[in-house]
Amino acid sequence: MPYFSVVIPLYNKETHFKKTLDLVLQQDFSDFEVIIVNDGSTDNSVKVVESFSDKRIKLFHQKNKGAAAARNFGIKKAKAKYIALIDADDEWRENHLSILKDCIEKFPEAALFTTNYSIKYNENIIKPARFSHFSLPKTAIKIKDYFKHSLADNLVWTSAVCFTNKTFLELGGFNEDYLTGQDLDLWIRYVLSYEIVFHPEITMLYHKGISDSLSKNKYEEIRLQLFTSYLEEEKQNLYFKKYMDFKRYGIALRSKINGNTITYRRAKNFIDFNNLSRKQKVLLKLPAQLLQHLNSLREIAYKNSFFLKHFK
Incomplete structure (x- = not known):
């Protein structure tokens, strides 16, 4: 064996x-x-x-x-x-x-x-x-x-x-x-x-890879299902709740960039905004067109070792 x-x-x-x-x-x-x-x-x-x-x-x-x-x-x-x-x-x-x-x-x-x-x-x-x-x-x-x-x-x-x-x-x-x-x-x-x-x-x-985070937009609803399946367990661990809010934030942001309004709103509703940073809150409030422009600059940012981690 x-x-x-x-x-x-x-x-x-x-x-x-x-x-x-x-x-x-x-x-x-x-x-x-x-x-x-x-x-x-x-x-x-x-x-x-x-x-x-x-x-x-x-x-x-x-x-x-x-x-x-x-x-x-x-x-x-x-x-x-x-x-x-x-x-x-x-x-x-x-x-x-x-x-x-x-x-x-x-x-x-x-x-x-x-x-x-x-x-x-x-x-x-x-x-x-x-x-x-x-x-x-x-x-x-x-x-x-x-x-x-x-x-x-x-x-x-x-x-x-x-x-x-x-x-x-x-x-x-x-x-x-x-x-x-x-x-x-x-x-x-x-x-x-x-x-x-x-x-x-x-x-x-x-x-x-740079484009990985947005290449599977069609799967965002599946991700949301996953990251809302432990709501009771989250109540027992503040960092578990924060971890899941970060995941839901990523889903909301990617969905907004890609024009998926329904998933954006659903993900946003599960987030405790007290767990997000000021920068994350600002990004979620930006117009979708501006977010799309920022996202288009990611490859330049990566080449200069500046990582737009908010788009994970």
Whole structure:
């Protein structure tokens, strides 16, 4: 039985996937299997996988159902106690799995483990993830205030995480009704139910891209459903409420920019404006045309290392 099962959903990533898979196979801890779930790719992604001869690779196929269904399917096929995830265009450093193994050995009672990560916005700009109210520790620690620390970037990110197969099944896996944000939903459920461990070393690179935040406008209603599904739990944790308000703020702002008035108003109604910064409040009040103009300047801003984080 392998120590880790590495599960990778694959959909039309032929340009990036060879590098991703190469880096997975080059880990300095080698006791793992790689489960790749081809989610109905229509490009040459499968041919990329078939060009590898490593016996640890297991390729499965399904009709296109989305990342949540692909990950759930892959985890059902997993043999290991610990599941590590990576998306088909992200990158691991060679010590990623060994760092996670160290976390597991230090805190075997925990259910979810994550490392620090960097974000690639474009070919010229890579920045470490930014966490709120959080000084990086020197070694792995248990996290007590996940939502407090995740008001900027999320402390847990999909391609940096591993968890026990048992707890994943207990939580019901990824919610396949969510075609977007299903990973954030699962991490919320983990945080509300189990202990999580964070390691400060950066071992993963997340490929974000500048246009990502607005490229899935049709999914904003799904995001809103997700980020209004824990209203009772929010009452028990002020930072959880603030975290969710920040997510709803992002939905409202993107919806206003894209002329989606109904979703903009619905998202806005769930926000406690006391949790927003002055700048966020101002942006929500600006006319849609002006917001569209500001958004068009984002690429220039990124090239000059000035990040318009309000548009996340």
